Structures are given as structure tokens and as C-alpha cells.
Amino acid sequence: MAFALGLLGHDIAVDLGTANTLVYVRRKGIVLNEPSVIAINLHKNTVVAVGKAAKRMMGRTPPHIATIRPLKDGVIADLDAAERMLRMFLQKAHPNRFLAKPRVVVAVPSGTTSIEQRAVKEAAYEAGARRVHIIEEPMAAAIGAGLKVGEATGNMVVDIGGGTTEVAIVSMNGVVVAKSLRVGGDELDEAIITHTKKEHALLLGERTAERLKIDLGMARPAPVSARDAGSVPKGRHRVGVQAAHADAAPLTVDEEEPGPPPAPHRWNPFRSRAKAEAAAPAAGPRALAPGACAPVRGRDLVSGLPKTATITADQISEAIEDEVQAIIDAVQTTLDQCPAELAGDLLDNGIVLTGGGALLRGLAERMGDATGMPIRVVDKPLYSVALGAGRCVERFQAMRDVLLPDWSRR
Structure with a gap:
């Protein structure tokens, strides 16, 4: 069964954030955490760098190389740049080519309009998704924080x-x-x-x-x-x-890129949450x-x-x-x-x-x-949304109720 799932490709969850993008691959956990930045050569219309490498270029490039943050206020501001950035992130997260395109769950702010949600889905489809599902960020964050969102109790x-x-x-x-x-x-x-x-x-x-x-x-x-x-x-x-x-x-503050974040907590459906939390070091200022x-x-x-x-x-x-x-x-x-x-x-x-x-x-x-x-x-606040969306791809059928109604690409 595991081999068959491997042939069909791994489902993916994406926290497509204004500042950072996190990618969660089913059965692997969070495999990518990069700044939501892309550098493009305007003369050649080619991608120069994405993520950390692109962020290091901000404010330091010649006029023909643009460093772009495709998202603003939680929504896509530059669709073409967002599509290219997301495609490269997914390739980084899963370097082996998919034999079948994956399902993708993307977290978006709760206040996004249907047009803004459609832009997110279009970016994911262009990046290689078979089917795109949307989850609201606060719901994903609540799931990632371990709250019992399915019960008749307010959180x-x-x-x-x-x-x-x-x-x-x-x-x-x-x-x-x-x-x-x-x-x-x-x-x-x-x-x-x-x-x-x-x-x-x-x-x-x-x-x-x-x-x-x-x-x-x-x-x-x-x-x-x-x-x-x-x-x-x-x-x-x-x-x-x-x-x-x-x-x-x-x-003191210098101009260097901050050091790498601590290893993210990975949702593993085959071990208890208590053990998983114990394995994740706490981060704080x-x-x-x-x-x-x-x-x-x-x-x-x-x-x-x-x-x-x-x-x-x-x-x-x-x-x-x-x-x-x-x-x-x-x-x-x-x-x-x-x-x-x-x-x-x-x-x-x-x-x-x-x-x-x-x-x-x-x-x-x-x-x-x-x-x-x-x-x-929460112990790992930077990863809550990605972990919550990741749980949806781990237990897709059981968690369908927390996803927004989906639509097929037309």
C-alpha cells in the first residue's frame, strides 16, 4: 500500500504566507520553510533565485533583477511571480517528479474573497497540483495547535x-x-x-x-x-x-541573514502527539x-x-x-x-x-x-498553520469538513 501511494505521489499542504512559505509533504512532515521572495531577471524573464537566496538579494540587485514578494497582506499581489515561486518550492520539497499530480491543501486568511481564493488555487494548479483545496488559516492554526476543533466546544x-x-x-x-x-x-x-x-x-x-x-x-x-x-x-x-x-x-543588529530556524516539528500520524511535541525544541525570543x-x-x-x-x-x-x-x-x-x-x-x-x-x-x-x-x-508558533494543513493531508477523508468547498479547474 505504501508503495502504491508512492507511485501516486504525495499529497502536499502549503502555508503560503506573506513572509514565509512552508511545505508539508504527506508522511514526511514539513520539508521546506523559505522566505516568500523570488528574484527575476527582467531582461531574460528567468528566475534567478527563490526563498532565502532571493531574500539575501533584496536591496542589492541591479535594475534588471527584481526581487519580488508575490504576496501582500496575506493574498497574492503578483500572480505570475506567485506561480513561479510556488512551482520552484514544490520542486524543492519533492525533487522527484510526480508520476501523478498531488492533491494540495493551501491555507489562506479567513477574510479572503472568492477572487483571491481563486488566484491561490490557480497558482497551485500552475505549479502542478491535481486538485486544490482551501483551508482557512485560523482553522489550520487551531488544528496545528492541537485544539479539538471537531467538538461542540469553543476555542x-x-x-x-x-x-x-x-x-x-x-x-x-x-x-x-x-x-x-x-x-x-x-x-x-x-x-x-x-x-x-x-x-x-x-x-x-x-x-x-x-x-x-x-x-x-x-x-x-x-x-x-x-x-x-x-x-x-x-x-x-x-x-x-x-x-x-x-x-x-x-x-546588537547586523546586516547578516539570521541563522537557520530550529528543525520544525513534523506531524507523524504513527506516533503520539505527546512524543512528537517532546521531540520538538521550544523556540522563543x-x-x-x-x-x-x-x-x-x-x-x-x-x-x-x-x-x-x-x-x-x-x-x-x-x-x-x-x-x-x-x-x-x-x-x-x-x-x-x-x-x-x-x-x-x-x-x-x-x-x-x-x-x-x-x-x-x-x-x-x-x-x-x-x-x-x-x-x-504554542510551543512552535511559526509552524502551527503548516502542521494543521498537514494533518488534513494525512487524514484527508476525516478532515474534509474543515476544508472550504472546492471547485475543479476550468
Whole structure:
């Protein structure tokens, strides 16, 4: 049977994200995690590089080589570039040619229109899929986080990705209430660039802003009034991302590509989830020392010359405050729309944070103070959507109810 399945090709799940694309192959787990970037030679109309190699080229190419991020705010902005990028990612993930085209499950934001979903499916078909199925990102994140989405119990998930924040309450294999906010890690990076322009007359590159966010980013504590209003019920405990340590060393930022992420957790249907979770090392941000800062290099907007400035963690917190508050507001709005029957479930189960944004220092505590609910950050937040979509390809028939209605290519 295994041999026959091999001849027919492996089904694939794709987390096609604004910042990163993850590919999950049935019976293998997550086999690819690359930046959603492609470099194209405009003179020859050929692909120069994709993924990490293309991201390293950003801001450093001659005019005839364009580095393109095909997705914006969680949806495809450049269909041709998205098709080419996805095709190359699938070839990387499964270098052996398929004897039969695979089924592909793709995760998309919950707020996408039918036209945006059709663009995603068209990209997957052009990349070599036999059949394309769509799953909403918050549902995939909930499954990947281990929530029992098929039961008549309310669970709330907040997935903070590169282009969007997905807030949803799920129950009985469906999304009961959802809000898709086009604010994510990219908007935090842009806020840092804008703030540095204003305060230091310094123009930063996207990669430098991203490193500042990772190394110095922290959500400010909620105002005292908000903490009082959102007190946690007696007996509940909030779980933050990571406690700060006073003896942590100050951080610095350079222009190098960050090191490779820890090996992703792979969903293996033939062993228990507990063993799988134990095998996956936890990832979290480094704690910040008081007064943490970093020297950064950019272009002086006055002189046009290279310039170095020192950026503090407090300045980064100030820069991203509006975006952090927008995420908190989206969570509170979703809670306001929660059916009364599910409200008690949420008090018991709390809110689950997934996505790269879940690693922002202080965000879990800020959200807990604002909502008065326990907050849990999953062990591997960057992989939750891919793992959830991957479970659908592992148990396709059993998980069909969580997929959106599909259509044949015409």
C-alpha cells in the first residue's frame, strides 16, 4: 500500500504566507520553510533565485533583477511571480517528479474573497497540483495547535502572520466568529522604518527593520486602567512568551541573514502527539536587559551618506504600539461577537497564540491584561498553520469538513 501511494505521489499542504512559505509533504512532515521572495531577471524573464537566496538579494540587485514578494497582506499581489515561486518550492520539497499530480491543501486568511481564493488555487494548479483545496488559516492554526476543533466546544485562536492577523472562534469543525486584520509582522517592520526616519532621519532596509523587531521588539504593558478592567478570573493563570532577565546582555543588529530556524516539528500520524511535541525544541525570543539597544546602519536622509545610529528597545516599542493595539482591538471585537453559549468555554480554554507575531515579547501579557483571559503561546508558533494543513493531508477523508468547498479547474 505504501508503495502504491508512492507511485501516486504525495499529497502536499502549503502555508503560503506573506513572509514565509512552508511545505508539508504527506508522511514526511514539513520539508521546506523559505522566505516568500523570488528574484527575476527582467531582461531574460528567468528566475534567478527563490526563498532565502532571493531574500539575501533584496536591496542589492541591479535594475534588471527584481526581487519580488508575490504576496501582500496575506493574498497574492503578483500572480505570475506567485506561480513561479510556488512551482520552484514544490520542486524543492519533492525533487522527484510526480508520476501523478498531488492533491494540495493551501491555507489562506479567513477574510479572503472568492477572487483571491481563486488566484491561490490557480497558482497551485500552475505549479502542478491535481486538485486544490482551501483551508482557512485560523482553522489550520487551531488544528496545528492541537485544539479539538471537531467538538461542540469553543476555542479561540489568534494567528499573527507576516501579512495578516487572524482571530477566530472555532467549534464543530467550523469558524463561528472570525476577524481578519491586515496587520502582521510586515506592518511592524514598516512601522519601525517610519519611526526611524522620523526620529533619526535614517532610512533602514526591510531586513534591518526585521532584525530590530526580533532582537528588540516588545509590546508595551497595558495601561493600569486596562489591566484593572481585564483582570483574570480567580484561579486562572496567563502564560507569557518569556520572562525578562535582568542579567541579559545588550543586543546588537547586523546586516547578516539570521541563522537557520530550529528543525520544525513534523506531524507523524504513527506516533503520539505527546512524543512528537517532546521531540520538538521550544523556540522563543531572547530576554531583554534593561536599556537594551542596538547599533544599526542605514542611509542618512539629510546627507545621503551611510550612517550608524543606536536604537533602543523603548523606541521600538513606541514604533509598533499602534499595530499592537490594533491586534488587541481585533481580539476584543471578536470576543464581543462571541455567542453566549461559547463564552464559558473560552474562559476555560483561554486564547491560543500562534504565528511568528506570537513571539513578540510582552504580547501575551498585554493581551491577557486587556481581555482578562488566560493566554497560551504554542510551543512552535511559526509552524502551527503548516502542521494543521498537514494533518488534513494525512487524514484527508476525516478532515474534509474543515476544508472550504472546492471547485475543479476550468
